[in-house]
Amino acid sequence: MTNVVKTDSTPTSPVQKKMRKKSLQSPVSPSPIKKGRKNARQSYSQSPTYPEVKAPLKIKIRRKTDTKSKSFEVETSDEEQEKEEVQPEPEPVPEAARGSLKMKFFFKKPDKETPKSSTKAKKKKHKHKRVSVTDIKKRRSSENTETFNQSGNLDPEFEEDVLTDNQIPAAEEEIVASEEESVLEQKEEPVMEAGKSKELRVTSEEIPVAVEEVAIASGEETVVDGEDVVSWDAAEEVVEEEVGGDDVAPSPLPMSEPEPELTTEQSLAMKANHVRAMAKSVKASHFKKKGTKKADSKSEDKKRKASGYNLWSSKMRKQVATQFPGLQFGDVSKKLGDLWKKIPEKEKQMWKFRSVKMVNQLERLHSSTTKRKLGSKMIETGPKKKAKAAMQQKLARINTESQEFPPHKNPEQTMKRELAKIPPPSVEAIDAAAHFHLLGEALLAIGKTVRASRSVASTTGTLSLLLDSMVCSFVPLLTLTNQVPELNGALPDELMSDTFANISYYMPGL
DNA sequence: TGGAGCTCCAGTCGCGAAAC
DNA sequence: GTTTCGCGACTGGAGCTCCA
Numbered sequence: 001m002t003n004v005v006k007t008d009s010t011p012t013s014p015v016q017k018k019m020r021k022k023s024l025q026s027p028v029s030p031s032p033i034k035k036g037r038k039n040a041r042q043s044y045s046q047s048p049t050y051p052e053v054k055a056p057l058k059i060k061i062r063r064k065t066d067t068k069s070k071s072f073e074v075e076t077s078d079e080e081q082e083k084e085e086v087q088p089e090p091e092p093v094p095e096a097a098r099g100s101l102k103m104k105f106f107f108k109k110p111d112k113e114t115p116k117s118s119t120k121a122k123k124k125k126h127k128h129k130r131v132s133v134t135d136i137k138k139r140r141s142s143e144n145t146e147t148f149n150q151s152g153n154l155d156p157e158f159e160e161d162v163l164t165d166n167q168i169p170a171a172e173e174e175i176v177a178s179e180e181e182s183v184l185e186q187k188e189e190p191v192m193e194a195g196k197s198k199e200l201r202v203t204s205e206e207i208p209v210a211v212e213e214v215a216i217a218s219g220e221e222t223v224v225d226g227e228d229v230v231s232w233d234a235a236e237e238v239v240e241e242e243v244g245g246d247d248v249a250p251s252p253l254p255m256s257e258p259e260p261e262l263t264t265e266q267s268l269a270m271k272a273n274h275v276r277a278m279a280k281s282v283k284a285s286h287f288k289k290k291g292t293k294k295a296d297s298k299s300e301d302k303k304r305k306a307s308g309y310n311l312w313s314s315k316m317r318k319q320v321a322t323q324f325p326g327l328q329f330g331d332v333s334k335k336l337g338d339l340w341k342k343i344p345e346k347e348k349q350m351w352k353f354r355s356v357k358m359v360n361q362l363e364r365l366h367s368s369t370t371k372r373k374l375g376s377k378m379i380e381t382g383p384k385k386k387a388k389a390a391m392q393q394k395l396a397r398i399n400t401e402s403q404e405f406p407p408h409k410n411p412e413q414t415m416k417r418e419l420a421k422i423p424p425p426s427v428e429a430i431d432a433a434a435h436f437h438l439l440g441e442a443l444l445a446i447g448k449t450v451r452a453s454r455s456v457a458s459t460t461g462t463l464s465l466l467l468d469s470m471v472c473s474f475v476p477l478l479t480l481t482n483q484v485p486e487l488n489g490a491l492p493d494e495l496m497s498d499t500f501a502n503i504s505y506y507m508p509g510l
Numbered sequence: 511t512g513g514a515g516c517t518c519c520a521g522t523c524g525c526g527a528a529a530c
Numbered sequence: 531g532t533t534t535c536g537c538g539a540c541t542g543g544a545g546c547t548c549c550a
Contacts (some may be wrong), residue, residue, distance in 0.1 A: 309523045310539045317541065332541090333521035340523075352524090 308351035309340060429483055432476035439469055475499045 313336045320332045320339075340348075443466075475496060482491050 313522075313540055321541090331521085333523095336540095337522045 308348060312340065312348075312351045429480060432479040435476040436473070439472060443469060 313333075316336055316339065317332055320335050324332070324335075478491060479496055481487065482489060482496070
């Protein structure tokens with residue numbers, strides 16, 4: 001026997017989801033449940049006549065993926081159907097409870113016995129936890145020997161992440177300064193200049209900060225939501241450029257064979273564009289590899305921002321897992337929850353602010369409707385709606401066209417394929433010049449920002465950027481040095497070429 | 511049939527919305 | 531205005547589905 005519960009269309013938006021869920025939950029008779037959510041829950045959980053489901057029906061939920069409208073099939077075997085029929089007729093269930101009952105049947109996982117998995121139990125526990133947080137905060141001052149490990153002391157690794165009293169004032173300053181910087185950045189609308197890409201200036205300011213935030217939040221390898229969002233934007237744009245369009249410039253010519261009629265300045269511009277494209281492609285490939293499927297499947301608009309706790313826990317979870325290898329995920333979460341309660345409020349505020357700041361950056365990045373043409377000076381701007389619609393059209397076209405090529409299931413292959421689309425960077429003097437040219441643009445933009453903001457945070461943040469810039473200058477300098485005939489090309493071109501590609505990824509302004 | 515991709519699960523906190 | 535609840539975020543693995 002097969003019961004089919006069909007939905008007309010896939011709930012794509014939160015509102016649709018909610019409506020669909022409400023339709024599933026909505027009882028036959030609406031009046032009793034209209035008292036309110038709380039009452040409805042109470043009637044569900046506290047009803048003495050509610051039949052206890054010890055062995056839920058074996059339910060298979062199939063989702064048809066080949067059509068736009070997805071339907072859900074609920075299947076029950078004949079044997080199970082018999083069991084269902086043999087069961088004594090339960091006493092009448094209140095209408096309000098029926099709605100919830102239907103919901104539970106529909107989503108309950110059949111054959112897993114998880115004593116804690118009851119939603120009600122979880123919520124009760126959650127509720128209790130919330131109360132205990134307040135109590136813990138009140139008692140924290142007297143419990144200055146809160147422990148994490150068995151020795152009774154906070155683990156040294158974690159102490160690195162917990163601010164001491166001496167550090168708190170500096171942290172406060174950082175928060176205030178960063179807030180000022182954020183406000184300033186929000187107010188400041190970059191002025192377009194001929195020949196300068198708006199996108200260049202945006203990325204020169206934001207990407208280093210984003211990388212910094214990612215480093216703060218998750219260490220070097222962890223995928224952080226914010227980073228993915230940033231990079232997927234870049235990825236989309238690269239795909240857009242690579243797939244083509246009327247306004248897309250052709251791929252740069254091989255570096256070793258410049259057009260004879262080009263002036264040095266023109267060649268330099270081409271090189272710079274090539275470096276930009278290369279960096280974007282590398283980024284796109286990199287994050288295509290790291291991006292989670294779950295994140296991919298969700299619309300950016302629907303994604304909820306990661307909270308301060310999320311950022312903090314994503315970083316600390318690694319440490320906890322490293323220190324306690326045998327711990328299950330749930331145990332690690334418990335420890336993280338305990339630790340989160342123990343860290344100072346100031347530090348929590350810092351993580352909260354980092355979350356907010358990251359969201360602001362991403363929003364600004366998303367709100368940027370600028371489109372850059374390779375090899376041209378034109379910047380095209382427009383209303384957000386218009387740009388968004390155009391982007392959606394392009395993505396639709398890309399999706400259609402990309403069906404001609406089978407997707408690479410192996411991410412490594414995907415990355416290699418993406419990298420193969422761009423010519424390898426050459427290591428001639430003009431390439432070094434192009435890198436220096438971009439570096440100069442980036443530093444100029446940074447200088448303007450610092451001068452405009454005059455904040456301490458901007459200055460200190462720029463120092464690390466300058467250090468990165470110095471590092472990024474090494475290979476171009478080595479390239480130039482390698483031109484000296486007496487050296488006989490001591491450094492292999494392949495090495496230099498690979499390093500150029502890496503620098504293109506990290507280089508500010510790309 | 512094997513591999514790749516997708517979904518769900520665990521426990522926790524934060525946020526937004528609804529209820530009171 | 532306060533309280534309560536649902537949902538989403540974090541990660542890694544297990545299990546399921548789909549496709550060649």
